[in-house]
Amino acid sequence: MASHRRPKQPSRTRVTVLTTAAAAAVALSSQAANAAPSEKPSKDEVKSKVDKLYEEAEKATEKYNGAKEKQDKLEKQIGTLQDNVARGQEELNTLRDGLGSLATAQYRSGGIDPSVQLFLSSDPDDFLDQASTLDQLSGQQVEALKKIQEKQRSLAQQREEASAKLKDLADTRTELGKKKKEVQGKLAEAQKLLNTLTAKEKAALDAEQARASRTSERSALDTGGKSASGRAGAAYSAAQTKLGSPYVYGATGPSSFDCSGLTSWAYAQAGVSIPRTSQEQANAGTRIYSQSDLQVGDLVIFYDDQHHVGLYAGNGQVIHAPRTGTVVRYESIGNMPFQFGVRI
Template sequence: MASHRRPKQPSRARVTVLTTAAAAAVALSAQAASAAPSEKPSKDEVKSKVDKLYQEAEQATEKYNGAKEKQDKLEKQISTLQDKVARGQDELNQLREGIGTMASAQYRTGSIDPSVQLFLSSNPDDYLDKASTLDQLSSQQVEALKKIQEKQRELAQERQEASDKLKDLAATRTELGKKKREVQGKLAAAQKLLNSLTAKEKAALAAEQSRASRASERSVLGGDTGSASSRAGAAFSAAQTRIGSPYVYGATGPTSFDCSGLTSWAYAQAGVSIPRTSQEQANIGTRIYSVNDLKVGDLVFFFNDIHHVGLYAGNGQILHAPRTGTVVRYESMNTIGGPFMFGVRV
C-alpha cells in the first residue's frame, strides 16, 4: 500500500544557505553584465590602431598599384600584338593571292604543274619538306612558298604570345580586385575606429597633426634647402605646389595622390620618368644609406618592405602623401611610423 507521508521539509538553516547562495549568484551575474561591455579605448589607443590599419592599407595600395601598372602594360602589349597579327594575316593573304594568280596563269596555258597546287595549300610545310617537290619548282616559286611558311610560323607565335598575355591579364585583374577590396577593408575598419571617438577627441587628434606639420614646415624653411641636382630641385618644387592635396589610394595627381603617385608625378614635372610603385622606385638611381648624406629632392623609403616613399625636404623632414585622411604635407622622418631604409638619388 502506497505511503501517504508528507515529504520532509528543508530545515531553516538549509533555506538560509540556499537563499544566500542565490543572492550571491544574482550579484555576480549583475557584476558580469555590467563588466561585459569592454571599456571604450582611449584616443591614443584608437590612433595607434588606426595608424596600423593605415600602414596595412598602404602596403596593399602599393601592391594594387603594381597590379594596375602590370594590367596597363599587358593591355598595351596585347593591343600591339593583335595589330601585328592582323597585319600579318593581311600579308599572308596577299602572298597566297599572288601564288593563286600564278597558278591561274599556268592553268589557262594548259601547262599547270601538279606541284603548283601546293601554292594554294594552307600548310605548305608538308610539301617543302619533300625534295622531289622542290625539284619541280622554280626558284621564284620556292621563295614565295618560303615566305608563306615564315609568315605562318610568325603568326602562330604572335597568336600564342597574345593568348598567354590574355591569360596573364585575367589573373592580374583578379589580383587587382583582391588588393582593392583589401585596401577598402582596411580603410573601412580604420574609419569605424575613428567614428568611435568623440568630436572633442577627433579635434584633439587633428590639432596634434596640424602642430606637427607646422613644426616640420618651420624646420624645412629654416634648414639647408640645397638639392642634389637641378632635376631633384625641380621635382621637389613641383611637389611643394601640391601641399594640401588629399591622399587617395591609387591616385597619381594632379589633384590627389598616394605616396608613390606623388613622387612619380613630381619627377615627371621635372622631365624625369620614374617607375610607379615605391618598390620599383627603390631600384633606380644611387642609394644613400645615411640621413646626413641626403639632399633635397632625394627619394626616401621607409619600412622593411619599402611600401612608403617621399621626397627629402632637408633638416630631417620629408614632403609626402602620408595616408588616407591626410593631405600632402611636411613631416619629420621620426614620426613616419616605420624605419628609414635608404634614400635614392635620381
Template sequence: MASHRRPKQPSRTRVTVLTATAAAAVALTSQAAQAAPKPSKDQVKAKTDALYEQAEKATEEYDGAKDKQKKLEQEIADLQDKVARGQSDLNTLRDGLGSLASAQYRTGGIDPSVQLFLSSNPDDYLDKASKLDQLSAQQIEQLKKVQKKQRMLAQQRQEASTKLKDLADTRTELGKKKKEVQAKLGQAQKLLNTLTAQEKATLAAKEERASRDSARSVLGDAKPASGRAGAAFQAAQTKIGTPYVYGASGPSSFDCSGLTSWAYAQAGVSIPRTSQEQANIGTRIYSQSDLQVGDLVFFFGDLHHVGLYAGNGQILHAPRTGTVVRYESMSTIGGPFEFGVRV
C-alpha cells in the same frame, strides 16, 4: 484508454540552481564588459596607425597590379594589331602565289603539288618543295615567305593568349588587393568612430602642429637639389594640402608613390609607379646626412612608403588615408628610414 498526467513541475532545488546559474552568467558578462574598458585616444591612434600602415602596404601592391594590368592591356592591343596586319600580309602572299600558279596554268600546266598547296598548310610540303624540278625559284621563295609568316602569326597568337590569361589573373589579384585595402580602412574608421568629437579634434590639431613645425624646419639650411630633383620637389610643393587617396596618382589626389611619380613626371622624368620599383632606380644614398632636397626616401623593410626629402630631416609626402600631402619629420613616419635614391 490513455492516461492524462500533469507534467512534473521542477523542484524548488532545481529552480534555485537555474536561477543561481543565470545570475552568475549575468555577473560574468558584466565583469567581462568592465574588463574591456573603452580604449584611450592614444591607444586608438596607435591601432589605427597600424591599420593604416597595413593598408598602405596593400595599396602599393594594388598599385603594382593596376600598373601591370595597364601594361598588359597595351601589350595585348599591340599583339592583336600585329596579328591583324600579319594576317593581311599572309593573305597578300597567298594571293601572289595563286597568281603565279594561274600564270603557270595558262602557259601550259600547273604542277599538281602546287594545286595541293593552294588548299592546304604548306609546312610539311615546303620541306620537299625545293627538290621538285617543276617549281620555279620564284614559287619556292614565295612559299618560304608564306611559311615564315604563318609561323610568326602562330607565335604571336600564342603570346597574346598567354598575356590574356595573365591579364585575367592580374585583374583577380587587383580585386583582392582592393578589398584588402578597403577592409583595413574600414577597421580603422570603426576605431576612430569610438572617439568623441573633442578627442578627434585633439588628434587632428596635434598632427597639424607637427606638420607646421616640419614646414618651418624646411626653411632652414639644406643641401641644394639637383636640377631634376629640385624641379620634382617644387612640383610636389604645389600639391601641399591635396588629399591622400589610395591608388591615386594626381593631380587632385595621391597616394605615396603616386605623388613621387607625378612630381618627377612634371620634371620631365618618368619613374616607375610603385615604391618598390622606384627603389631600384638611380643611385642609393644610405646616410641621411648625404640626402639632398628632392631625393626619394624609403621607409619600412619592404619599402612600402616613399616621399621626397625636404631637408633638415623632413620629408614631403602623402602619408595615409585621412591626411593630405604635407611635410613631416622622418622620425615620426612610423617605420625606419632604409635609404634614399637620387634620380
C-alpha cells in the same frame, strides 16, 4: 468528520531543479555585479590601432599599384600583338593571292603542277621540306612559298604570345580585385574605429597632426628649400605645389595622390620618368644609406618592405603623401623607419 490527510510534498526532482536554477541566477547576478564595465578605448589607443591599419592599407595599396601597372602594360602589349597579328594575316592573304596568280598564269600557259594545287589548298610546311617537290616548282613559286611559310610561323608565335598574355592579364585582374578589396577593408575598419571618438577627440587628433606638419615645414624651409637644384630640386619644387592635396590610394595626381603617386608625378614634372611603385622606385637610382648624405629632392624609402616613399626636404624632413585621411605635408624623417635614400 475532518480529513487527516497529510499535505502533498513536492517531488525531490522538482526541488533539485528549482534549487539549481536559483543558484545559477544568483551566480549570474554576482558575476554581473562584479564584472568591470566595458571600457571605451582611449583616443591614443584608437590612434595607435588606426595608424596600424593605415600602414597595412598602404602596403596593400603599393601591391595594388603594382598590379594596376602590370595590367596597363599587358593591355598595351596585347593590343600591339593583336594589331600585328591582324596585319600579318593581311600580308599572308596577299602572299597567298600572289601565289594563286602565279598558278593561274601557269595553268593558262600549259597547265598547273599538281604540287602547286596542294600548296594552294593546305599548309605548305610539309611540302617545303621535300626536295622533290621543290624541284618541280619555279624559283618564283619557291620564294613565294617560303614567304608564306615564314609568315605562318610568325603569326603562330604571335598568337601564342597573345594567348599567354591574355591569361596573365586575367590573373592580374583577379589579383587587382583582391588588393582593392583588402585596401577598402582596412580603411573601413579604421573608419569604424575613428567613429568611436567624440568630436572633441577627433579635433584634438587633427590639431596634433597639423602642429607636427607646421613644425616640420618650418624646419624644412629653414635650410632645405634653399639648397634645391637640378632635376631633383625641380621635382621637390613640384611636390611643394601640392601641399594640402588629399591622399587617395591609387592616385597619381594632379589633384590627389598616394605616396608613390606623388613622387612619380613630381619627377614627371621635372621631365624624368621613374617607376610607379615605392618598391620599384627603391631601385630606380643610386642608393644613399646615410641620412647626412641626402640632398633635397632625393627619394626617401621607409619600412623594411619599402612600402612608403617621400621626397627629402632638407634638415631631416620629408614631403610626402602619408595615408588616407591626411594631405600632402612635411614630416620628420624620424617618424618612420628610414631604410635609404635614392638619388635619381
